[in-house]
Amino acid sequence: MDKWDSFTNFITLLLVFLHAVIIILVSFRVITKRRSASISLAWLSVIYTLPFAGVVIYLIFGELYLGKKRVQRAESMFYPFTQQINQCAAPYLVPYDENHRSLVTSLRELIYGRFKMPAVTGNQLMLLTSPHGILEQIIADINAASQVVYLEFYIWAVGGKADEVAVALINAAKRGIDCRVMLDSVGSSAFFKSHWPLQFKRAGIHLIEVLPVGPMRIFFHRQDLRMHRKLIAIDSHVGYTGSMNLVDPHVFKQDAGVGEWVDIMIRMQGPIIPITASLLEFDWEMETGESLVKNMLVKCKESPVFDENSHVQMIPSGPYVDDDNIHQVLVSAIYSAQKSLILTTPYFVPDEALQAALKTASARGVKVQIILPAKNDSRMVDYACKGFFEELLACGVEIYQYQNGLLHTKSILVDNELCLVGTVNLDKRSFWLNFEVTLLIDQSPFIAELYQLQLSYIAHSHKVCLTQWQQRGRIQRFLESVFYLFNPLL
DSSP: OHHHHHHHHHHHHHHHHHHHHHHHHHHHHHHHTOOOHHHHHHHHHHHHHSTTHHHHHHHHHSSOOOOHHHHHHHHHHHHHHHHHHHHHHGGGBOOOOTTSOOTTHHHHHHHHHHHOOOEEEEEEEEEEOOHHHHHHHHHHHHHTOSSEEEEEESOBOOSTTHHHHHHHHHHHHHTTOEEEEEEETTTTHHHHTSSHHHHHHHHTOEEEEESOOOGGGGGTSOTTOEEOOOEEEETTTEEEEESOOBOOTTTTTTTSSSOSEEOOEEEEESTHHHHHHHHHHHHHHHHHSOOOOSOHHHHHHHSOOOTTOEEEEEEEEOTTSOTTHHHHHHHHHHHHOSSEEEEEOSOEEOOHHHHHHHHHHHHTTOEEEEEEESSOSOHHHHHHHHTTHHHHHHTTOEEEEEOSSEEOOOEEEETTTEEEEESOOEEHHHHHTEEEEEEEEESSHHHHHHHHHHHHHHHTEEEOOHHHHTTOOHHHHHHHHHHHHTGGGO
8 A cells, every 4th residue: 555655646746747847848938939918928827727738728729830831832822922913913003102192001001011912993892781692692603604713711501592602603513614612621610511512522613621620630730720711703703702601691500699690791893803813722722732823914804994993902811921910900000090990890809909009099089989799609709808898988989789680790991981891800819810801992982881881780789888887797797807818818
């Protein structure tokens, strides 16, 4: 018995010693990464509070590791990709006048400096707000395709009118159209388990699972990096992006208790379409190694130019480039506001810089309005989000809670002159972990349409009053404080 006790004591002391050594080494790694203090402290809290498990969680989710092969491929592709895009866009560049710098000029320069993506004119934009109308328009455009149909989505949910999109794709492939579909492994997991992948394969549709997850992949890349883009390119003529996944809201997540998801998509035509197609080709090559770039300049010449003349600049973002790029663009847009800011997002967990920008804008006399869903499908994010309310309300920021479903639109409207719209939420996941796409739009009738849509959201929202908010219960306050503390990790 004494020998057994000595052995168990030895093993216990050894485990304690090993745990202490591992914690010290991982803590040193966290500190030397030199991230923001809030993120580092949050991870240190997890590591020290959860024995062994905290270290494992950090090693899996704590660092931006995309995978060596994917990173090398992205780096080697970046310069040729942007060079071709700029050659393609050269005839359609937005005119630049150093003597007449507008509100959008500095943003355009920042985007080009960071992403090498040009702003092009001669585009026509259509704001689509009806889910069934969006899906019907996509189906019609697929049915009219003559060369290629490329799609990339975070979620493709089986059921309802989304299945009709699948049928349209199968029919297009049978007509000889080059059909390629990229879907996120986690977001579209149910789709990959359905009968559709086999039907796609039989029809000749190329389908890939982006950023696949699994126990053996933990050692090769971080498992919670997600492809969150929503993109479509059809021939050289039509493209789509926006907040809506390939889902039918009438059947999607009906048991979540948040109502139907409320989304928008933008139907694009003009010189922005070859750039959209090029981004899809970039993503395809980064994921598979197969190059789809044939003759981009020919595709550019095939793209029509419109008198509507909307200025559009595409902003792709993701963890394979400098990871604060899209965050810098959003913060800069907020600081550029002189009169008004209207922001819509389903997930609002700002970092210190974004929160400071909103408070500063309000202090400068800018009318700042944030529209959020009253009910959220993520309880943790909902509590973390509400942890920011009191401080923002006290600074004069207006907060509205949308009542008619889960408002999923992601947009920032600045002074009714320009907007940023696309797939980026105002949270750290979208800023640093997800592959996203955003459009900077100005000089377009689209701006007025988006403004009217945001006013309709406000009309169906409850305005949060500071005095009433301060009277919420203690349990609510406690939960907000807990998730506010760990918001750097959400």
